[in-house]
Amino acid sequence: MAEIIQSLPLEDVIGDRFGRYSKYIIQERALPDVRDGLKPVQRRILYAMYSSGNTYEKNFRKSAKTVGDVIGQFHPHGDTSVYDAMVRLSQDWKLRHVLVEMHGNNGSIDNDPPAAMRYTEAKLSLLSDQLLRDINKETVDFVPNYDDTEMEPMVLPARFPNLLVNGSTGISAGYATDIPPHNLAEVISATLKYIDNPDITVNQLMKNIKGPDFPTGGIIQGIEGIKKAYETGKGKIIIRSKTEMETLRNGRSQIIVTEIPYEVNKSNLVKKIDELRADKKVEGIVEVRDETDRSGLRMAIELKKDVNANAILNFLYKNTDLQVAYNFNMVAISDGRPKLMGIKPMIDSYLNHQIEVVTRRTQHDLSHAEARMHIVEGLIKTLSILDEVIAIIRNSKNKSDAKNNLVSEFDFTKEQAEAIVMLQLYRLTNTDIVALQDEHKDLETLIAKLKHILDDHEALLDVIKNELNDIKAQFKSPRRSVIEAEIAEIKIDKEVIVPSETVMMSVTHEGYIKRTSLRSFNASGKEEIGIKDKDTVLTVQEVNTQDTALVFTNKGRYLLIAVHKLPDIKWKDLGKHVSQIVPIDEDEAIVQAFVVSNFTDDEAIVTATRQGMIKKSLLSGFKSSRTSKPLVAAKVKAGDEIISVMKVNAKNDLQLITLLTHKGMSLTYPLSELPETGLRAAGVKAINLKEADTVVLADTVDDEDTILIATQRGALKRVRATLLQSAKRAQRGMTLLKELKKNPHRVVAAKVCRPEHQTFILRSNNEQYEGSIEDIHLSEQYTNGSFIVDITTFGEIKHLEINMLFKN
Template identity: 65%
Template sequence: MQENIQSLPLEDVIGDRFGRYSKYIIQDRAIPDVRDGLKPVQRRILFAMHAEGNTYDKNFRKSAKTVGNVIGNYHPHGDTSVYDAMVRMSQDWKLRHVLVEMHGNNGSIDNDPPAAMRYTEAKLSKLASVLLRNINQDTVDWVQNFDDTAMEPMVLPANYPNLLVNGSTGISAGYATDIPPHNLSEVIDATLMIIDNPNVTTEEIMTVMPGPDFPTGGIIQGKSGIKQAYETGKGKAIVRGKVEIEKLRGGREEIVITEIPFEVNKSTLVKRIDELRADKKIEGILEVRDETDRNGLRIAVELKKDANAEGILNYLYKNTDLQVAYNFNMVAISDRRPSLLGVKAMLQSYIKHQQEVILRRSQFELDQAKKRMHIVEGLIKALSILDEVIETIRQSKNKSDAKENLKTKYDFTEAQAEAIVMLQLYRLTNTDIVQLENEHDELKATLEKLEKIINDKKHLMSVIKRELKAVQKDFSEPRLSTIEDEIQEIKISKEILIPSEETIVSMTKDGYIKRTSPRSFGASGLYELGTKDGDVLLDYKESNLQDVLLVFTNLGHYIYIPVHQLPDVKWKDLGTHLSQIVPLTQNEYVVGMINVTDFNQEQSIMIATQNGMIKKTLLIDFNVTRYSRPIVCMKLKDDDQVITVQSITGEEHILVVTQNGFALHYSLAEINNIGIKAAGVKSINLKDNDKVVSTEILYPESDLIIATHRGAMKKMKIDLFEESKRANRGVVILKELKSNPHKVVNAYIITDDLNFTLSSSNETYQSNTKTIRNADRYTNGSFIVDEKEFGQIDAFNLLIADE
């Protein structure tokens, strides 16, 4: 044997081989034919069963026998792939109308494997016989099988549009297909509509075929997506299960699922729902049970008392396969090439195929009828001269001589002479002559009918319509899936995801935040808060896990923190630094926090800065969906910083206190609500080298208490401050000193006596505000600490509550 070694570039070899392979799997493996809706393996299985007489009106046969027959004669591939394809055609949750009837375990909607093929039995379904009807009447083209020992059909006659009725799914090289199943009656109505009016629109088709009809039922939402898919071959619809909410004893409810989306694994769905319950991703589910039995599918999701059934159902739609997106990708082999087809193009291709099938069948029947007519005419002629024919035959030497004599004497053809010599004696009765004449008349009528079909397209189309209507009458079933025009928006309330549980949220000056159970808080006491050395409690609030914290910083940012996301730690533990939750910039620190239960409350947030700017912004504007980093809440100029943040109704009165001892009282009604990123308006008219140290809300019967950097403190009745207008200079609250004047460190509005601290770089002094006497506006107050020994005061803080 002579070697023939070729030197070829690798890319050419791989490209050529992969190109051949791709062509093969696209045309002959994974993509269905637009005419009969079948892939080659499915077509070969059905044809092999038909050829073996394994039809719906016969007994079941072992599946292994059919698989072996298919592999041996038509499909030289693994037995598993052939058996799997055969099983799928028998699964009534995969196909709208099964093509194979099977006895035994053929799998389940839980994706359980079928029994081995040696255990199961199968035969063609009655509808499958419609796909194969007239296949032996030269209706389709045939090719030799893989080893040239038998012939197989390239396509089945398919007396109904199987591609749309049962749909298809497959993946090949560069192409994939997802064609949903439809209702047989509706598909035939659409086909008839296109036959009657080839210019019909998609909207008109959708009046009789509004959308897919899945074997598992369910609810299909989004007619616009269906229409797009019907027009272009690509589109998207939402499929959700059919659900009812049933009442139980004791005021409880349960969600009962009776239909699930197409091709969703039921056991996986049940497992997923139970995982959500076990992982506490969702509150309110008590138990999940699969109660499916011979009467039908049923999944029961039992809820806790007072649980929000609608909210939980919406969460299941959003986070499980109880609702899925179905993406139409209607690719089929048309004219031996893959094409993305709309519904009208699919049905037109099917109608064209049926025209060819009926024409070829009619031509076949016409040829057969002509042959029979020829024989009948010969027999009638022979019977009319029976005695002479008999005499001629008797005088002949043998059968062939008799035929030749008949042909010579009476002008019979070869076929007629053969029929005459084979005629049995009982056929020579008078009755048979009448039967022949009747048959002749019938054949004449048949020939006229067939010729009319062949020569008249209108008559041909009427035959297609009549046969489609017959299939529709025999096999139509009610629609299983419900279609809704719009895709329903899913709204999930936080009550479903997060338990309603009371908690305590705390924040320190240095930015450590945490949530603590009321039990831990009560057992430890307020002043046993876990902090680092030098850190103090800035604020704490009673909250709920369903609430949101807004934490404000000095640089005009706020941090959105759902309370349930905070670590749950003991009151004595340190907590988490804000920088571990969101990134903070250098020199950024916390100035306040606000607990929000409902962003729709008619409230605003007031933000004030040390350079005398102020703004009001509606609470709803602070609600966001993305909060992975600090969010701007006020545009700051130059070296300005936020010093005060308060939740307000908008009608309160405030007192603005400056470092140089000015105080301005005015109503917040003067300020309009503005956008969240706006810079605000001027709060007070500051002198040079002055800044705001406090912007506090006023209360009836309250006092203003201030501390100066020299260690003096002063308490004044609020009545001393008459209401003025925003952006004024304000009134003086400290006596003017030319030498070493007092500077206000901080100021608070108090309604009760509270503990406070004064801090310098050396020491901290603590006392109670009741020790401070009330004074008028024109004094500098009383020295609480010795300014020489204690040092300059740099911080004045009220303690959160009395010990």
């Protein structure tokens, strides 16, 4: 054999070879044919069982024998793959109507493996006989098998729409298919409607086919998804387990699951629910039991007393396979090519296949009837000249000579002559001629009927309809899956996910955050909080684990952190930096933190910037499902930053907001001056700033409050809030500091003192000064206050803190 070496580019070779391989696995392995709904291996298994007589009315036969027949005659692949395909055809939780009956362990819904093929026995089911019926009447094309020693069918006659009834799933090169099973009676009813009216709409077809009908039952949600899939071949539905509630003697209740979604592994589902319970991802479950027995599937989820069973069920729908999404991807081989098909093209392809099958069967029956009639006519003629025929045969030399003599003497055809010489003597009775005449009449009627079917297309369609109705009557069964029009929204109650617990949350100016149990907090002493050197506490709050923390930064962004997800750290230990929970920029600083139980329209967030912008946004707008990244709270211009964030009562328009600037200007006005804006807005002008002036303080004030002001010269001044006259927004405001020509006082820090506050702390980088708020006497409007610290020794004032932690 001559050796031929070709020099070709690698990409051409790989492209060509992979193209051939792809064509093979698309057409010959992974995708079903639209006509009989079978993949090649399934078709070969059914045909091998049929041709070897392993049919429904016979005894069961060892599966190994069938697998051997399939491998040896039609499908030269591994025995395991063939046996697995055969087992799947027998699993009533995978197929709506099984095509193979099996004795022995054929696996389970828990994905247990079947017994070895040497132990199990199988035969064709009664319904699969309808797939193979009339295959010996030349109804379908046959092709040589892999070694040209046998002939195998390219497709089965498939007397019912098996692709829709049993569905299919598979993955090939560049294509995948997911066709759900349907109810046989509904599919046949829709097919009959289509035969009567090929222009029928999908909506009209859906009056017959309600939707998929899974062998495992369940609840299907989303009629729009079904309709879209039936129109285009692609669509999405939700499959939900069927559940019921039971009350136990001890007062507890339990959720009973009786049906689970299609192709969900039950044992994995039970394991997942139990893991959620053990990991305390869900509160209220005592135990999960698999109580499935021969009477049917049953899972019991026992609950604690007085828990919301529906809330737990919703959590399980969301986080386990008690509810799954099913995506239609109805791809099948049509005319030798993979094609995405809606329900009408599927039924149309099946109907065209049936027209061909019935036509070919009718032609086959007609030719056989005409051939038999020809023989019967010869036999009747023979009986009328019986003596002469016998004489001719007796005088002939042999069988061949007798046939030739009959043809030449009496004008018999060769076929008739063959039948005459093979005639048995007992047939030459008077009664037999009556039987022949009756058979002749029956054949005349049959031939006329068959010719009418071939000549009249409507008659042919009637044959298809009658046979489909017969199959429907014999094999129909009630729907197992319930269909609901809308996809139910799953609302998860926080109490189910997180146990309600009161904890302490602390946030520092440098961004360290933690939650601490009340036990650790009380044991450590309230002042012994663990913080870094030179860091200071921004806020400490008593919160609930079911709350949500809103942490605002100077860049106008906010972080949403569930309190239960905060690191649980002892009170004396350093917290975790917020950037390790939600990533923020290196130069981004924490401004304020609040804790929210409910995001409502009753409260609002007010933000103020150093350059004099302010905005108010309803708290409800801050709710988001995205918690992994910072979210926009306010649009901040370049060179500006957020200096204050307030949580206010959105309904109280009389609430006063006061602003204080670096040069000692103060402006106070009611909340009604602020319009409600979205989160991405920049807001409105808060105060009309002088040149080179900036906002130092923005906060809410009441009549009982006072304002403590620290200047760069180390002076402190305290004024009553009642001195601040209410004005309009965006004005210049009033002066709180007396202007000096030489070395004027400038505000570097300021705080609003509430009636309950008692102490203040001034901090520089290296020093700290602590005093009583009452020791700072209330000043008049135009004084500069009293000198508290010597700046030359104390250093630049960095922070003014009021009522540090819980000091009394």
